[in-house]
Amino acid sequence: MSEIFSSIILPAVIFMGGLGVLLGVVIGVFAKYFKVDSDPRVELVTELLPGANCGGCGKAGCSDFAKSVVDGENPPGKCPVSSPEQVSSIARALGIDAGESFARRAVVCCGGDVEQMVRTPNYNGVLDCASAVLVAGGPKGCSYGCIGMGSCARKCPFGAIEIINNLAVVHSELCVGCGTCVAVCPRGVIKLVPAEAEVHVYCNNPDKGPDKRKVCKVSCLGCRKCERYSAEKFGTSGFLASVKYDAAELPTAADVEAIGCPTGALLTAKRHLEIETNNPEFAPNEDK
């Protein structure tokens, strides 16, 4: 027994132990000379973030945002994707204020699908919105509306945008408001609105009414009917009506009913989806 110990185990232990200690010292020396300060909190926050890397916060990705949160540059609430619980857990972990959470949704402010909008000549080229606008402003008649080639839908990290009849439509129950589509759209027709807003003006053309009317049946004519109905909830800039999203009270479906927009540019999101899908079943249910 002691023979085995002295001839095998002891030398092995001494040898390996000695080597281990030696290498440990070497590593220690290197670690001292090449020391880098890193903040473990960045990693912690990164883990707590959803990891969608959507860039909705304006940073290059979740880890970049985490760094800015730790540095105090941004509040955790700036992340559009995180749920309020996630945000508060990050805030708790860092012991800071969560900041105001901006729950927002994207809306494609255009109703000009294939049936509604004049389509000028046949288009032959790259099927991508930003490329299409470079060719004489794209194939649709209106130079402010949705081009409908689905660049936003392809880029949406959450699959919330669908192209129906050459028009991008947002499924708001899937949308988290990251804003990727807003950055992609060459026409700027997609807007981020408060998540609770249900009424939108589905037109983006600031031209005079008759000019718009020539190219699109569902354009906003700028008749100010909505503004006359409630100047608190609606406004008009140029010849284009808009919902005042920062107002104290947001318009409801009943308001839309009462106004009765002559062209149908003013709609609830639900009704818009119904019209576009031509099938009320696809519209989000009330309980969602």
Added chain:
Amino acid sequence: MKINNNAVLSFKGGIHPSGNGKDLTSAKAVQTAPLMERYFVLLGQNAGKAPEPVVNKGDVVKKYQLIAQASGFVSANLHAPTSGTVGGLVTVPGPMGVPAQAIEIVSDNLDEAVEPMESIDWRNSDSKTILDRIARCGLVGMGGASFPTHVKLSPPPDKVIDTLIFNGAECEPYLTADHRLMVEAPRKVLEGAAIVGKILGVENIFIGIEVNKADAITELQTIADGYGVKIVPLQVQYPQGSEKQLIDAITGREVRSGGLPMDAGCVVQNVGTAKAVYDAVVGGIPLIERVVTVTGEVVAEPGNWLLRIGTPVMKVIELAKGVTDDPGKLILGGPMMGFAQKSYDVPVSKNTSGILLLSKADAVNYGSGSCIRCGRCVSACPMHLVPCLLGCAIESERYDLAAQNHVMDCLECGACAYVCPAHRPLIQHLRRAKSEIRRRSQKK
């Protein structure tokens, strides 16, 4: 200098479009168009800032009268193409496909002109007087970029300009407007060239002409010496008329990436501009008309027309006796770099060199096929880029890769897309990348 004993010069790269359609109109003398009922003078006809209208709806104007005033240095005046009343500021289809603002002039059919400006004895005047006249007359480059001429002719004092080149290459297929101009008004072109030479104080004045315009070359060569201008025959090779390639062909200098011709000591002007300079300086007439080639296999009577700025394209097609078949494409400019139009209501502007109606069969049909790396675009690119790689990178939205591979140096001349056997929409990709990269660098 590459110039020696009438050698036919050229650059490296480029293409030789087959059956280039010039025979349709190259022998057709320029006809003067009759008066139209209405003219739509686009406001944004020049590179830079659009001029400010100085007339109101209902005003009575006379031919040559100023109707829009340049709003800043890089801007150009606009003048009434005929006498009549101002119909107001209207929205018409613009040459870039998007609606544009234009001043409508309703003709009174009298075509009364205001008193012309007095002729300048340019040989004994200083540059400033001549430049002022050019600016007053609203001259812009008539080759396509429509950069205000007075700006181009006022290089910063630290740039030494020793060579002045006039572009009579007209390398675009189908177009013969410059060709006819050189054949029919050689003295005006040459004198205009000499005036520009005087402004810049340059002795070396060249007019580069592709050898397929033999009559223009002989016509000009016989009288060019009297004006101190040298005629340079160039090979028939597209894009011979591109500034950088023209400078390379004639002087052997390379304009550095991102630089302007003046960085290589050169100024390049179109021969049409030379004629307009003559009209402005000697004739005292502002720029209200230009020669336009109206052509295409489906046009009943293709030809060259002297058109007032603001003439709607549909009216021009009527002048050409309509069409024999429905065209597949309406293009303002040449088939290589011109812009496809949505509407026939677009008016002629100062840089419209041609109105081209392509039949469906002649127009390219872009496909979605993959690149087979045949490399033809690489040998065709006059900027020596690798368009096929750029195309693939841009399709995958790798703009960083595209930028690394010098996409910003692309001229958008279309040589790559012309030779592509897969008919890939390369130029559209390249434009997309350029606009995207520009947008991103602005953001930063």
Added chain:
Amino acid sequence: MNYLELTVGAVLVNNFVLSRFLGICPFLGVSKRLETALGMSGAVIFVMTLSSCITSVIYNHLLVFEISGRRYDLRYLQVLLFILVIAALVQVIEIMLQKLSPKLYQALGIYLPLITTNCAVLGSATINAKQGYSVLEATIFGCFSGVGFALALLLFASIREKLELSNPPKSLAGTPIALITAGILAMAFIGFSGLC
């Protein structure tokens, strides 16, 4: 021993990745960009050379010793020992990289500490031991095995960069197509068999 044969054998004929199929993890993991692949290649060559050298010194000269007439043979400890040395080396490199090139450190990510368990590094050390290479031979072998790994990695990375611009069927995009490509690459390397 012919050093030329040793070199050619390590780089081409018995290429660690494409012929011995060792070190596949970093081969697939860090071959998405040529720049990262270059960094990884450098790190692996460094670790392989140094670890081959050190392990062969220990293996050849320290593991068999005599103390007061008794002969000890600790060569059965080789695997344990090699791993210890390699782990320490990788640790050192990681610390250095983090300081000297944080960008590369970020890009290599988890694959850097994973060099420790990169079987190619351990493989070269065990092959050295098994073939009975001298210290010099072992060092050369380790170095050029690393070069072979680098060659395969760089080739592969350049192809993958190109593949990124192509559009394979969705189900094959990414790693599947990379594995198929690696297989074809391995087929090409079979052509070198018999060179030494």
Added chain:
Amino acid sequence: MSEEIKNTESVRLPDAEKLVLSSSPHVSTSDTVRKIMYKVLLALLPAVIAGVWYFGLRALCVIILTTVCCIGAEALWCKLAGKEVKNTILDGSAAVTGVLLALNMPSSVPVYIPVIGAFLAIWLGKQVYGGIGNNPFNPAIVARVGLLIAFPAAMTMWTAPRNFEKSFGYENFVTPQQRIILQKGGKAAETITCATPLGAVKMSDKEEFAQGFYSHPQMLWNCFIGNRGGCIGETCVPALLLGFIVLVAFKLINWKIPVCFVGTVAVFGAVIHTISPALAPMPLFHVLSGGLLLGAIFMATDMVTSPITPLGAIVFGVGCGIVTSVIRFWGNYPEGVSFAILLMNALVPLIDRFCGIRPFGYVKARKEVAK
């Protein structure tokens, strides 16, 4: 505005509805990918005819079977992947791959080899990468190398060509039993198997004899006209050169690649031959034997898998030549052309990256403006 334009005369005016909107340029070459592929097929025709002439109807069957299988494999994949079938087939790329692959097989291959080869080429070599234009490796080469590794015996069973029994020194390429049959007046074609000259060189242990024999003018003549053992399409040099002329005339290939490839093999062979004549026969033998010309003219020049810049083409050709020579002289395989091309295909992205062309306007220092 348009209402005002009344059609007073009988002038036909165009209709804006029919206009097509696209980016410039609006005209283009009439050449298409399909035309290119058909021209390549035309260039392959002489080699096909020569192959059938030398190796008989069985060779024709192999060529037809391989081509049909390739087209079938392509159609099947497109069908399964939900891609357009008709246009993909009609572009002719599968047919080109099929013919090339068949020309790279011995005429005696069993039926399953062309079938497996076709699927290897089209599925593994091309379609998994996304189809034409996306494949980093030449599909025919992938299949050929795959088959060579998987079925070494079947892929190296060479049938003797027509009139082989009358050719110079045929005894050295056949087994003693077959030699007796031939000497008794038996016909070689389709019945006798023989070694390829390169294979014989590799196996030869009588070096001194080999030198004189393989460098003999009549031996070289046999190699030139194609009266030797080998793959269907690789033996007849005049037919391959004719194909080369067709390809160059139609501007379908970069001539630098085959010239550099063959040139490098010749130079490499000459150097080795000079240093140690025992190791290698004279360079001309190396150029004419094996699949060098077939590979250099038709396989290495594949547009999709070869470099795109002029300098890159030279580097690619030289690289192919070096790898081929190294494998031929020192490797286990008698022939290295396929391996070389496959390997160099893998290098193409790197070559493209580092052998770029200088864009216009990137001069080192601006030229001094003459005063």
